Amino acid sequence: MGAPRPTRRLLILSGAATLAAPSLARAQGRYPDRPIQLVVPWPAGGSADVQLRSIGDIASRTLGQPVVIQNRPGAGGTLGPMQVAQQSRPDGYTLTQMHLSVLRRPWMMRTPQWDPIADFTHIIGMTGWLFGCAVKADSPFQTWQQMIAYARANPGKLNYTTSGIGTTNHLAMETIQEKENVQLTHVPFRGSNEAVTAVLGGQVEMVCDSSTWAPFVENGQMRCLSVWTAERVPRFPNVPTLKELGYDLTVTSPYGVSGPKGMDEGVVRVLHDVMKTALMSPENTEVRSRFDMPLVYQDTQTYRAFIAERVEYEKAMVRRLNLSLDS
Incomplete structure (x- = not known):
């Protein structure tokens, strides 16, 4: 006996679905069909x-549309992400770098201006920074211990710079000062490249930031006093880690890419896949190696879980150090 013939109702429904699919495809269009903007919340030229x-360059080749970098520095690297969360449509055409300061800064405000979980669609975790402290080559400090000894004898006299108040490197320096019972003067800049320029120009004595200082250490214009990785950095084998100096600290500050809340998960998958391919490429691997940036890849679900867990950690850290932008 042959299979039963479909009823007229099923035929009508089947035909309706067939007609609806092209209409839906036309309504949604092909993604992407125009340039994508990726907001970097630091000045141009830094490692991130x-x-x-x-x-962006590598992803553009696969997507068939340019990924345009827009630098929006300010507010410790949180101005750009905040604007993306509050002002951009969740259509996949405006993205931002997501880093730990974006997770931390709301809890430093009396009235938080964004929710780092609810106000974003987190897409992919990528890499982190090599952090360290460096001084100008003619600085009297030959070692980290000499710097700490001077700071202990001269409270508030030694100044250092980071890429902003409430950034991961700023909090690490606050933790170090708390442990050593010393007082340094913090001079924040908008990004690590501006901070390094200030040290080279003699306006600030020490930079504690991501590895924009590394080429200047290599060419002899600066001296690195510490690195904040778990182990010594091959490029700087004589520079001690914070752990070797007696601090239970490893600071790499992993970051990724996110968009505004409410993004279509199909678009998220496209972006994740193309960015993962770019991240693993020899071209991007060379860039990360140049700045000693570790690979910290996380897929979408893993990255979202990391963000949720890390937000709780950052809230606790802000309370413990009594950090506030309102005081």
């Missing part, structure tokens, strides 16, 4: 800027 420009 260079790494994400490389990601």
Whole structure:
């Protein structure tokens, strides 16, 4: 006996679905069909800027549309992400670098201006920074211990710079000062490249930031006093880690890419896949190696879980150190 013939109702429904599919495809269009903007919340030229420009260039070749980097520095690297969360449509055409300061800064405000979980669609975890402290080559400090001894004898006299109040490197320096019972003067800049320029120009004595200082250490213009990785950095084998100096600290500050809340999960998958391919490419691997940036890849679900867990950690850290932007 042959299979039963479909009823007229089923035929009508089947035909309706067939007609609806092309209409839906036309309504949604092909993604992407225009340039994608990736907001980097630091000035051009820093390690994250260079790494994400490389990601954008490589991704553009697969997507068939340019990924345009827009630098929006300010507010410790949180101005750009905040604007993306509050002002951008969740259509996949405006993205931002997501880093730990974006997770931390709301809890430093009396009235938080964004929710780092609810106000974003987190897409992919990528890499982190090599952090360290460096001084100008003619600085009297030959070692980290000499710097700490001077700071202990001269409270508030020694100044250092980071890429902003409430950034991961700023909090690490606050933790170090708390442990050593010393007082340094913090001079924040908008990004690590501006901080390094200030040290080279003699306006600030020490930079404690991501590895924009590394080429200047290599060419002899600066001296690195510490690195904040778990182990010594091959490029700087004589520079001690914070753990070797007696601090239970490893600071790499992993970051990724996110968009506004409410993004279509199909678009998220496209972006994740193309950015993962770019991240793993020899071209981007070379860029990360140039800045000693570790690979910290996390897929979408893993990255979202990391963000949720890390937000709780950052809230506790802000309370413990009594950090506030309102005081």
